[in-house]
Amino acid sequence: QKEVEQDPGPLSVPEGAIVSLNCTYSNSAFQYFMWYRQYSRKGPELLMYTYSSGNKEDGRFTAQVDKSSKYISLFIRDSQPSDSATYLCAMTSGGYQKVTFGTGTKLQVIP
Amino acid sequence: DVKVTQSSRYLVKRTGEKVFLECVQDMDHENMFWYRQDPGLGLRLIYFSYDVKMKEKGDIPEGYSVSREKKERFSLILESASTNQTSMYLCASSLLGYTNYGYTFGSGTRLTVV
Numbered sequence: 270q271k272e273v274e275q276d277p278g279p280l281s282v283p284e285g286a287i288v289s290l291n292c293t294y295s296n297s298a299f300q301y302f303m304w305y306r307q308y309s310r311k312g313p314e315l316l317m318y319t320y321s322s323g324n325k326e327d328g329r330f331t332a333q334v335d336k337s338s339k340y341i342s343l344f345i346r347d348s349q350p351s352d353s354a355t356y357l358c359a360m361t362s363g364g365y366q367k368v369t370f371g372t373g374t375k376l377q378v379i380p
Numbered sequence: 381d382v383k384v385t386q387s388s389r390y391l392v393k394r395t396g397e398k399v400f401l402e403c404v405q406d407m408d409h410e411n412m413f414w415y416r417q418d419p420g421l422g423l424r425l426i427y428f429s430y431d432v433k434m435k436e437k438g439d440i441p442e443g444y445s446v447s448r449e450k451k452e453r454f455s456l457i458l459e460s461a462s463t464n465q466t467s468m469y470l471c472a473s474s475l476l477g478y479t480n481y482g483y484t485f486g487s488g489t490r491l492t493v494v
Contacts, residue, residue: 277420301480312470312485313382322482357423363480372422 272296275358275371288345292371294359295339299360299369302334304343307355307373316356317343348378354377383407384486386471392492399458401489403471413483414438414446416467423470429454430453430476440459461493 282288290304301320305313319325322336330336331344341360345352358371387402405412413428425438435446443465447455454473455465456481458465468490472483 303482305482305485310468310488310490312472312487314485315482318480359482361479365477366479367425367428368474368479368483370423372420373381 270295272369273358273360275370276374277372279375279377281377281379282348284348284350284378286378288343288348288352288376288378290343290345290356290358290374290376292341292360293339294341294360294369296360296362296369297336297339297342298362298366301361301363302332302341303359303368304330305357305359305370308358309354320360329361345376350378350380351375383400384471384473384484386469386486386489388489389487390492392446392491392494393458393461395462395493397458397461398491399461399491399493401456401458401469401491402458403454403486404452405454405471405473405484406452407473407475407484408451409473409484410451411474411479411483412448413474414454415470415472416440416455416465417470417488418467426456433457458491461491463493465491466493467491 303318304316307313333342355373357373361368414426415423429448471486
């Protein structure tokens with residue numbers, strides 16, 4: 270079993286829709302959770318990071334962590350064609366520990 | 381703007397060639413990483429380094445080696461390129477002891493071995 274599971278998609282939504290992207294994980298030591306966005310043929314860029322459980326909002330993006338269920342989500346409101354990308358979740362117990370990545374969900378927002 | 385720079389965006393090499401992929405970061409980060417990314421397999425760690433002249437094997441080091449002679453530069457070497465090493469290669473860096481802030485990635489090198 271992988272430490273981090275992420276549905277690869279692809280996920281196609283119409284412009285303006287609310288998008289929900291999710292990951293589950295098995296390692297209860299993970300405390301820091303990140304979302305990366307990766308455009309085609311580019312490197313991943315850090316979108317958001319959160320610590321422990323709860324929500325964090327940044328513009329149209331909301332990251333949510335439920336440590337009791339070992340489940341994290343990224344919500345995108347009013348989705349735009351420019352949001353079309355692959356979204357990778359990532360997590361770590363912090364400090365000197367490496368980051369573990371999900372395999373990514375490909376999102377397409379259709380105009 | 382801080383960044384991780386990979387020297388080549390696209391490379392085509394022949395089977396058996398020795399291939400060098402270069403990565404430079406300007407953030408004074410101690411940690412540097414090399415990943416390969418393949419459809420359906422996600423990011424797989426090849427090697428990482430937490431200090432000059434230090435290196436640690438990742439999950440898939442076979443067929444690769446690395447060199448870190450300066451803090452800002454981390455090179456990935458394919459000793460004898462094979463077609464199954466055709467992939468997207470990503471370099472990343474982070475501060476030592478601060479992985480909770482994630483990694484900064486380069487733009488990637490798409491390597492094709494023919």
